[in-house]
Amino acid sequence: MEQKEQTKTTAVKGTDMARKVRGLVKNIYRSAHEAKAQGKKVAYMMVSSQYDEIIRAMDVVPIPTENYAGLCAAKREMDRFLLKAEADGYSQVLCSYARIGLGFDSLRKELGGIPEGAPDGGMPTPDMMLGSSAVCDPRYKWFQAAGRYLDVPTYSIDVVWPPVDADLKAVRDHYIQYQKEQFQGLISFMEQQTGKKLNKERLWETIRLSDEAWRLWYEIDRMRVAIPSPMPAQDHFSVMVAGYYYPGMQEAVDFYQSLYDEVKYKVENKIGVIPDEKYRILYGGGLPPWHTLWIFNYFESFGAVFAIERQYRAYDPVEVPSSVKDPVEFLAWRSFLRATQFYEKARANSGNPTVERLLGMIDRYAIDGVVFHACRSCRATTIGQVHYKNILGRYTDIPMMQLVSDMVDLRDYSEAQWKAQIGAFIETLAGRSAR
Amino acid sequence: MPFAGIDIGSTMTKAIIVDHEERILASVIGPTGAEHRHLALKVIDEALQKASLAMEGLDFIVATGYGRISVPFADKQITEITCHARGIRALLPTVRIIIDIGGQDSKGIKLDNEGKVANFVMNDKCAAGTGRFLEVIAETLGLKLDRLGKISLTAEAYVQISNTCTVFAEHEVTSRLAEGASIPEIVAGLHEAIAGRVINMVRHLGMEKDVVVTGGGAMNIGLVRAIENKVGFPVLIPPEPLLTGALGAALAGHDFVRRGVTPDHGRRRERVTFFQ
Amino acid sequence: MKPASIQLDELYVQRDKHAKELRDSGKKVIGYFCCFVPDEIITAFDMVPYRIQGSQNKAIDQADAYIEPMACPFVRSCFNKALKGEYDFLDGFVAPHSCDTVERMYNIWCQNKPAPFNHLINVPHMMGPSSEKFYRQELDYFVKSLENWTGHNLDTGKLRDAVRLYNERRAVLRALYDLRKSDPPLVLGTEITTVLVAGMGIPAAKHIELVKQFIDEVKGRPLPQTQKLPRIFIWGNELDDIAFIKLVEECGAWVVMDDLCTGTRFFWEDVPETADPLDGIATRYLYTHCPRSNVPQTKTRAGDLENRYSYINDFIKEWVVNGAIFYIVRYCDTCELEGPDLREYLNGMGLPVLMIEDDYSTSTIGQLRTRVQAFLEMIG
Incomplete structure (x- = not known):
């Protein structure tokens, strides 16, 4: 018996550049396969670990395993990997990215090759796995567990951020020092694996490229304050591929330059995402529902556009003191400054840096309502949403809503429930604008 | 005696x-x-x-x-x-895997060469993958539980029911109906979903011939076919599965x-x- | 004087009673999470360390308005108690960055139920010289915060005394665990958990005294029935209620050894007595065997597993274990990633494993009976 054809689940994009991201994604896996064929080293890695520029500078080709999980979900090709990991004993509440990754590795091992029909040709077997404690716990535990299927050298680093109430002057030095030593440990490991020394000039170059890309991206987002909105959140969740998966590469800079031009044109000519923009929504946080991105278009059908988002917008550009002359130390400084950039503001106001960012967005982007996405298997991006909502409520009375499903596991998603919730949310927005 | x-x-x-x-x-x-x-x-x-x-x-x-x-x-x-395990050892000594689908739980049991329990798995206090799940949905569809098997056999395709949660699945069934799916396609989808869940759980034990299905689930021919489809070979059913x-x-x-x-x-x- | 066993039972039931009495007598009580906040430092400041616990037998009825239900139910339960005012007696609240949930919880707790003193210790997930150094610096910063708050400087002599005191408690608890080595064991698993949990909210000196008396009482009582039963090792996270262990023992087994946050994990290893006591403390706590800490990979997969779990191998041999039960409080990503690895290792040794994932609630424990009993029938 065959399964009935499914309806389209991806979102309609607002910008031309967002439509070109698909090529960037395909290229991630294609270049990994090519590198592998040429005998170059490829590494499983976790993006946004603050070490991305080091990997590029070492000429190691990164395979971002989390992105692959999101890709599988967007293609609705995740079930067999999830089920495989669960059959191997991983809990159904464990991070679903990790479940897809482990399930993929398990199947590849069992089949002796890449599972047939795996999106974008699948992930090649890595030469090493590079984990990190940035953002969440599974990002180092996952690769440790993957040792079950892949007997390859594995190395993880800490990425440490102080708590918001820390006396930054008192802790800065030891945080930066530790971060630097963690990077140095990683570099020694990679030098051993590749047989090549890190070229510091090359590292400066990848840092420069990555900072330039992020600066352009930051400028693009500043233009998105325009009414009508020139670029919606679903586009952001595509274009972030350049910033997160191509840092240190000229491709990212070129991509954001073109996107900058496109968004600028739209702003100047008042070309909006939708013809009749009634409500501007802030995507308050949580990994996007990769399995059902068309939900953004569903909001748009009611005149609601997602003008800006907090997710995959971890930090604004920061100014590392010019006295820092070593690129590794620069990365450590940058990591610390990125993490703490809203701390002072938070301490002066709400006590919470995330809330400060959200308040800033609500104000600058003329936001009418906030939507959060709670992912049942992602603690790192989900825990705190209710808390942010509570604190935000002390400063603003705009409606806020938390939708619940998962980033990739469709079993936690109920379309009927979402539609009911979204309907009620839109009614609340309408009621407010009628006042 | x-x-x-x-x-x-x-x-x-x-x-x-x-x-x-x-x-x-x-x-x-x-x-x-x-x-x-x-x-x-x-x-x-x-x-x-x-x-x-x-x-x-x-x-x-x-x-x-x-x-x-x-x-x-x-x-x-x-x-x-x-x-x-003891009952199956007496009835069907060649069996190595027992899949029991009961009213409120389902389980997989692996038997060693002597017919003793070598390992087992059970569903996690949740109705998904059990008779109760089917019962709830049958009610939504206004069908009798014991008719589901035959109804599903008339379907040429099945619709995917993704939700694990029984309540969510009820919603899902309602919206699939609204989208025009036929009742046999939906029932077949339900069997597919339960079989998928149960088999995935049992896979953990390592699938091995012969496989027997017992419990109330064994009396649902549609569910048994869906299980066989997943396992890849015919399963045994004892004369009195209950x-x-x-x-x-x-x-x-x-x-x-x-x-x-x-x-x-x-x-x-x-x-x-x-x-x- | 009541027998120690009765006193420990009472402390187990009324976990905050003694801490509240001490507070009423003018002592400061510092509450903390997990196994990464050194009791020694708090004790050296003449304050009482209090390990924050949840209530497995009470519903989490208020916390959902502040923290998502997919967060660790143990942590949610603790916070639920705080919301109800049950932790209002704490003068300080200290959280280590042990895992994602506890780290997030710190901010939520401080913003809704702040204690007079609040502090987060950042604990490296990695291990190695640079991590040791960083954690040591985090402890220095913790000490500095306490000094600022109390207005007193840390007395290194008192810290040395505290190290010795807690090492003595560790030795006494290990002696208690020795009583589980015989067959049948002289102490039940439920008794062990009672004794350990009872000690989490009282000064170490008092706990030592009670445990010593309890050991004497155990040695003096008649041997338990001599029926041959499977000997079980329990692995998992927070198990601060006896309910589950009681269930296992009721189904016909002896629980003889553990690797739990509320068991060997928090007390087993001594703090080395170093010239600067904080060095020894940093080393000891950093290398706590918790799945949230990443043991650097060594060699191949097999070597790696051996390196990660050889201490469990020792437990299993010395306490003559026949089967392992994993009891994982749900939504613990690190335990859920660790479990299958440990199972592979134990199965490789020929040890059967039952892996259970559960909510932090005694009301659902009965449902686990079939699983536990079937496991015991299988290995028995």
């Missing part, structure tokens, strides 16, 4: 009496249900009557199943995992006597009280 096994499941109570050559003297199936608390005693009495025996004439009584904990007239209580646990319990009683094990405590002809 007669031995009795009583299997108190969440929906049905089953009793079997065997003699010392392990021939079945009597078997009874009755509902459990919250309003039928006293029925366990009634079921065993009925079996005794059929076998023309008195309770005192039984050499050993083993209780198993969800309600085994406080069966006042049982000499020992053993889990249904061990009992299913009775393997009770049979195993009776046989386990015989094993106890052979090993010289004495009953845990005295028998009391009292109602089963586990629901209270």
